[in-house]
């Protein structure tokens with residue numbers, strides 16, 4: 001079992017399978033994209049399978065596949081077919097912009113994917129285009145509806161962006177009034193690939209909640225696991241629910257149970273810190289799995305207490321893009 005130097009059990013890994021994305025969300029990347037990694041430096045599917053095996057052997061029971069956009073990676077389904085059968089892995093989930101998922105939905109259900117987070121920061125085609133710089137709102141909406149009707153649990157992640165989509169907050173709540181989906185409102189973070197200047201955060205978790213209270217005063221707090229990053233609520237009579245994630249305020253670090261591995265094998269022990277090791281080098285060195293295990297144990301043995309300490313310890317990484325970190 002992986003236990004960090006603050007006595008937190010690490011059982012959840014977010015694995016990015018690519019740093020490429022087919023959208024250009026203005027809070028994530030500049031319009032022209034970033035310097036994407038060349039193909040050879042990405043972990044191969046076999047390397048990822050091996051890594052997942054090692055992680056599960058060390059007590060990881062939840063893996064979330066992310067990116068870039070995970071479905072940009074053509075061989076993604078091979079990885080999913082494999083890891084969804086791994087004994088000991090209780091949950092496989094995916095974070096996606098839902099543009100390319102359409103042809104795979106049935107197979108994802110067959111694989112037994114537990115949950116899918118759809119990143120969607122707009123409820124109208126105009127706002128969607130303004131934020132993502134692409135015209136794919138209708139496609140995303142169609143795929144989202146198919147996902148909601150499927151066996152897979154669906155959540156919508158909506159980043160509250162000052163001056164860009166605040167008017168869609170109530171519309172999103174109307175959406176979960178009718179549909180069985182949890183809409184999670186997230187604070188914007190300063191990982192934008194240099195696409196925008198990040199000023200002080202105005203729409204923090206408190207302001208988001210107060211804004212919601214203005215229209216829906218009767219919401220009730222829902223119970224949540226200790227390791228949950230979102231505080232969740234239900235509005236009486238609504239089919240779905242909503243949550244708020246203080247991703248910039250970082251109020252949840254005390255129970256953080258997660259590691260991140262980027263598409264190039266960088267191991268990140270805190271979203272606000274720099275990579276602490278590169279696992280690709282070890283995976284490709286011809287060495288036994290125990291060397292990868294040792295690298296993981298070493299990394300979790302010196303984790304920052306929280307995102308603020310990580311930021312101080314490692315120097316600000318603000319300006320890097322979430323497309324290479326995986327969110």
Ligand code: SAM
Nearest residue numbers: 028067068069095096097119188189191322327
């Ligand atoms: N392409 C996939 C998607 O859209 O979900 C996975 C990768 S994307 C980088 C993961 C998440 O990071 C998305 O929900 C996106 O909204 C979020 N994200 C990107 N930049 C962000 C920022 N500056 N602040 C907060 N969240 C951000």
